[in-house]
Amino acid sequence: SQKIEQNSEALNIQEGKTATLTCNYTNYSPAYLQWYRQDPGRGPVFLLLIRENEKEKRKERLKVTFDTTLKQSLFHITASQPADSATYLCALHFNDYKLSFGAGTTVTVRA
Amino acid sequence: DAGVIQSPRHEVTEMGQEVTLRCKPISGHNSLFWYRQTMMRGLELLIYFNNNVPIDDSGMPEDRFSAKMPNASFSTLKIQPSEPRDSAVYFCASTETGETQYFGPGTRLLVL
Numbered sequence: 001s002q003k004i005e006q007n008s009e010a011l012n013i014q015e016g017k018t019a020t021l022t023c024n025y026t027n028y029s030p031a032y033l034q035w036y037r038q039d040p041g042r043g044p045v046f047l048l049l050i051r052e053n054e055k056e057k058r059k060e061r062l063k064v065t066f067d068t069t070l071k072q073s074l075f076h077i078t079a080s081q082p083a084d085s086a087t088y089l090c091a092l093h094f095n096d097y098k099l100s101f102g103a104g105t106t107v108t109v110r111a
Numbered sequence: 112d113a114g115v116i117q118s119p120r121h122e123v124t125e126m127g128q129e130v131t132l133r134c135k136p137i138s139g140h141n142s143l144f145w146y147r148q149t150m151m152r153g154l155e156l157l158i159y160f161n162n163n164v165p166i167d168d169s170g171m172p173e174d175r176f177s178a179k180m181p182n183a184s185f186s187t188l189k190i191q192p193s194e195p196r197d198s199a200v201y202f203c204a205s206t207e208t209g210e211t212q213y214f215g216p217g218t219r220l221l222v223l
């Protein structure tokens with residue numbers, strides 16, 4: 001069965017630095033991959049989607065890469081701010097409308 | 112748009128009682144998903160509907176769980192009888208495109 005791994009449960013960084021989160025998966029590659037942000041006590045919020053034929057996608061200070069050879073996606077937050085502190089989830093789409101979510105990485109940005 | 116609406120936001124009940132969680136998807140969205148989130152297992156898909164029809168309920172843990180979608184604007188997830196291990200946050204999400212999912216605020220369920 002498909003396994004999704006996100007690097008380290010927690011990531012602590014200094015304000016202004018770049019946070020890099022990893023999402024690895026096993027077996028076959030998804031049609032597309034998404035990243036969501038979740039704040040405590042709230043539901044996940046969509047951030048970015050990248051398709052299997054795309055290498056990179058950007059949105060403001062966020063950047064996502066997708067390497068189907070390595071079976072890995074990287075999520076970067078550049079010029080990080082304390083407001084970026086949250087849990088970030090990667091989600092893989094394989095068929096129909098189903099998404100499989102990773103366990104998430106909690107990012108804390110220190111001022 | 113009000114977004115996905117879930118009720119109640121918090122539910123505390125005793126083991127053996129029936130629990131009903133409610134969801135109103137975003138208007139115009141044709142697919143609806145129920146998820147459960149725990150520290151141990153993360154975010155798990157329980158069931159999803161497309162055009163009010165259940166498409167995949169393979170994530171429903173057991174027969175104590177049931178879900179319905181009588182119309183495009185309303186869905187319920189019922190647990191009967193509830194057990195302490197059902198304690199979790201239950202999310203409802205909807206989508207129009209089949210890609211981006213929009214999540215509700217969740218229902219925090221505690222079964223004593």
